[in-house]
Amino acid sequence: MKIADSSGTNDYGLQTVRMPAAPDQTFLGSAWVYASSGYNSLCLEFWDAASGGNRLRAVCKGTTVTGQWEYLDVRLTAPAGTT
Numbered sequence: 001m002k003i004a005d006s007s008g009t010n011d012y013g014l015q016t017v018r019m020p021a022a023p024d025q026t027f028l029g030s031a032w033v034y035a036s037s038g039y040n041s042l043c044l045e046f047w048d049a050a051s052g053g054n055r056l057r058a059v060c061k062g063t064t065v066t067g068q069w070e071y072l073d074v075r076l077t078a079p080a081g082t083t
Helices: none
Strands: 026-034 041-047 055-062 069-077
Touching (some): 055 069
């Protein structure tokens, strides 16, 4: 997936549909990322079942280099209330 971000003020990204999860399960997200300029981040978020959802916890890892592929991975255990 290529995301072209020509804005100096807005952020652009890609997000999956919400997937089921349960408290106390540990999840891993990973991707190979290429930042031609600026930086990119990979995030893992946990939400509750409220209408619209409340984000309970998140972890993100950002790129550290530009002009080359970089492997990013994030790991987090789902908190109480996660659906």
